[in-house]
Amino acid sequence: MHKIPASEITPEQLYLSRRAFLGAAGALSAAALLAACGGGTAAPAATPLPTDGRTDELGAPLSSFEQITTYNNYYEFTTDKAGVARLAQQFQTSPWAVQVGGLVGKPRTFSLEELLALGQEERIYRLRCVEGWSMVIPWRGFPLHKLLAAVEPQAGAKYVRFETLFRPEAMPGQHDQLYPWPYVEGLRLDEAMHDLTLLATGLYGRDLTPQNGGPVRLVVPWKYGFKSIKAVVKIDLVAEAPTSLWMALAPGEYGFYANVNPEVAHPRWSQASERRIGELPRRPTLRFNGYADQVAALYAGMDLRANY
Amino acid sequence: MPAERRPAPTIRRLVALAVHLGSLLPLALLLFAGATGQLSVNPIQDLTLRTGKTALVLLLLSLACTPLNLLLGWKWALGLRKPLGLYSFLYICLHLLIFAGVDYGLDFGQIGQAITEKRYVLAGLASFLLLLPLALTSTKGAMRRLGRWWRRLHWLVYPAALLAVLHFLWLAKTAREPLIFGAVLLAVLAVRALRSLGAPARIANRSAQPPAQGSEKRHG
Numbered sequence: 212m213h214k215i216p217a218s219e220i221t222p223e224q225l226y227l228s229r230r231a232f233l234g235a236a237g238a239l240s241a242a243a244l245l246a247a248c249g250g251g252t253a254a255p256a257a258t259p260l261p262t263d264g265r266t267d268e269l270g271a272p273l274s275s276f277e278q279i280t281t282y283n284n285y286y287e288f289t290t291d292k293a294g295v296a297r298l299a300q301q302f303q304t305s306p307w308a309v310q311v312g313g314l315v316g317k318p319r320t321f322s323l324e325e326l327l328a329l330g331q332e333e334r335i336y337r338l339r340c341v342e343g344w345s346m347v348i349p350w351r352g353f354p355l356h357k358l359l360a361a362v363e364p365q366a367g368a369k370y371v372r373f374e375t376l377f378r379p380e381a382m383p384g385q386h387d388q389l390y391p392w393p394y395v396e397g398l399r400l401d402e403a404m405h406d407l408t409l410l411a412t413g414l415y416g417r418d419l420t421p422q423n424g425g426p427v428r429l430v431v432p433w434k435y436g437f438k439s440i441k442a443v444v445k446i447d448l449v450a451e452a453p454t455s456l457w458m459a460l461a462p463g464e465y466g467f468y469a470n471v472n473p474e475v476a477h478p479r480w481s482q483a484s485e486r487r488i489g490e491l492p493r494r495p496t497l498r499f500n501g502y503a504d505q506v507a508a509l510y511a512g513m514d515l516r517a518n519y
Numbered sequence: 520m521p522a523e524r525r526p527a528p529t530i531r532r533l534v535a536l537a538v539h540l541g542s543l544l545p546l547a548l549l550l551f552a553g554a555t556g557q558l559s560v561n562p563i564q565d566l567t568l569r570t571g572k573t574a575l576v577l578l579l580l581s582l583a584c585t586p587l588n589l590l591l592g593w594k595w596a597l598g599l600r601k602p603l604g605l606y607s608f609l610y611i612c613l614h615l616l617i618f619a620g621v622d623y624g625l626d627f628g629q630i631g632q633a634i635t636e637k638r639y640v641l642a643g644l645a646s647f648l649l650l651l652p653l654a655l656t657s658t659k660g661a662m663r664r665l666g667r668w669w670r671r672l673h674w675l676v677y678p679a680a681l682l683a684v685l686h687f688l689w690l691a692k693t694a695r696e697p698l699i700f701g702a703v704l705l706a707v708l709a710v711r712a713l714r715s716l717g718a719p720a721r722i723a724n725r726s727a728q729p730p731a732q733g734s735e736k737r738h739g
């Protein structure tokens with residue numbers, strides 16, 4: 212379906228130099244444990260893809276395909292960030308359907324092909340995890356407002372509720388009764404309609420890998436990563452703010468908004484700074500993850516400490 | 520309890536060897552993983568988590584030696600408290616060095632902010648500060664010089680362990696694993712508390728020095 216031109220697949224110097232840097236960073240950390248230790252090179256875990264020297268709008272280089280596809284949270288598979296990729300390999304992303312309903316004029320189920328027909332643009336976004344690490348990711352997808360426009364939200368619709376697939380046979384982490392599955396997330400309607408809010412179906416010019424939430428996930432770049440719900444099967448327009456899985460589990464720690472905010476500390480992770488994956492010194496975290504110009508107006512007059 | 524009161528010296532030496540090798544194994548595995556690129560793309564966090572977890576496991580193992588002696592009469596276990604405790608402290612030092620030196624690059628402004636902002640860092644630091652004098656007074660000489668104060672001082676290991684579990688509880692996303700560690704710690708504390716209530720004289724007599732000598736009533 213979405214073939215990548217062969218020219219784009221050829222390994223690039225740039226990619227290799229980032230790999231070398233990563234190996235060095237790993238060795239350096241290990242060296243912190245013991246003065247002398249041989250720094251080997253990392254074993255390739257994923258097909259090399261070129262970054263073409265691309266950066267986000269602030270000039271930060273893309274995270275490598277390997278970094279993006281070998282390290283992330285996806286509790287439906289495992290709580291081990293480095294273990295998700297292996298467990299998600301067999302996950303069936305096709306056929307797939309997303310049921311869109313609730314307070315809409317034209318409820319409808321979209322097949323993956325119909326979603327892909329809504330658009331295939333590339334968006335390079337920063338992703339900031341609430342745990343204090345971040346990446347720069349070239350997503351492919353379309354703004355969510357295109358989908359919402361197609362189902363015609365009614366006047367009473369104030370929020371959008373998203374739900375992940377619940378299939379414990381395929382997602383072993385869902386056997387864990389500790390979590391109130393399925394994963395649920397929510398946005399205010401104006402947040403959902405914002406042009407930055409993306410339904411992503413691709414990554415690095417390829418179909419979205421299962422470990423990253425394939426075949427279709429939400430990406431809300433100014434919020435902590437857990438808001439960007441993966442493997443979406445249901446989208447409902449609703450009148451009341453939905454309770455997300457994390458809000459249900461730890462209401463004192465996870466609020467509805469979860470906007471990236473260096474001034475509001477999380478009890479566990481530093482929100483003032485972050486580690487960009489592959490870099491050694493920490494970076495200062497930016498208000499709204501660097502998207503304040505585009506989104507701060509959505510929260511004008513709101514107390515962002517109370518609405519964390 | 521059918522176990523021998525005093526296992527043959529070879530067995531005791533084998534157990535001690537197993538403790539040394541077992542305590543160093545996590546470090547060896549960590550260095551190997553780092554050198555062969557098997558850590559994740561966020562290696563600093565891997566190092567922090569793995570040294571922290573090892574430290575807590577070794578600390579609880581060290582504390583479990585006394586109940587093993589009290590309940591099962593494994594006197595030889597008492598000699599393992601010190602090496603297990605010191606290995607735990609080694610991992611705590613690595614844990615702290617990685618946190619302050621590698622993760623935060625010795626940026627004391629940010630480190631200070633982390634300590635004041637995050638109760639889990641405060642609990643970890645408090646635990647470390649309680650354990651520090653214990654590690655420094657672990658030598659035979661210090662034991663002799665401190666006399667009966669040595670035992671009183673080393674009682675601090677219990678609040679330190681409680682703080683370490685609290686540190687874990689406050690940093691973990693879900694409470695399950697920290698609560699398991701907490702339950703083990705409470706079990707250890709309960710055995711100690713019950714025994715010292717029930718047999719204060721015996722507890723007071725029990726010498727803290729490793730190769731523990733003398734004959735005691737067998738417990739089962």
Ligand code: HEM
Nearest residue numbers: 567568571572574575611615618643644646647683687690
């Ligand atoms: C000296 C002060 C300490 C500091 C600054 C500190 C800091 C940290 C940090 C930053 C983390 C990782 C949190 C995360 O990434 O989510 C962590 C995890 C941990 N630390 Fe500490 N720590 C300290 C002392 C201790 C002590 C004394 C112990 C135990 C004896 C300990 C045991 C642990 C454990 C068990 C974990 C979690 C490992 C896991 O989740 O697998 N820490 N600590």
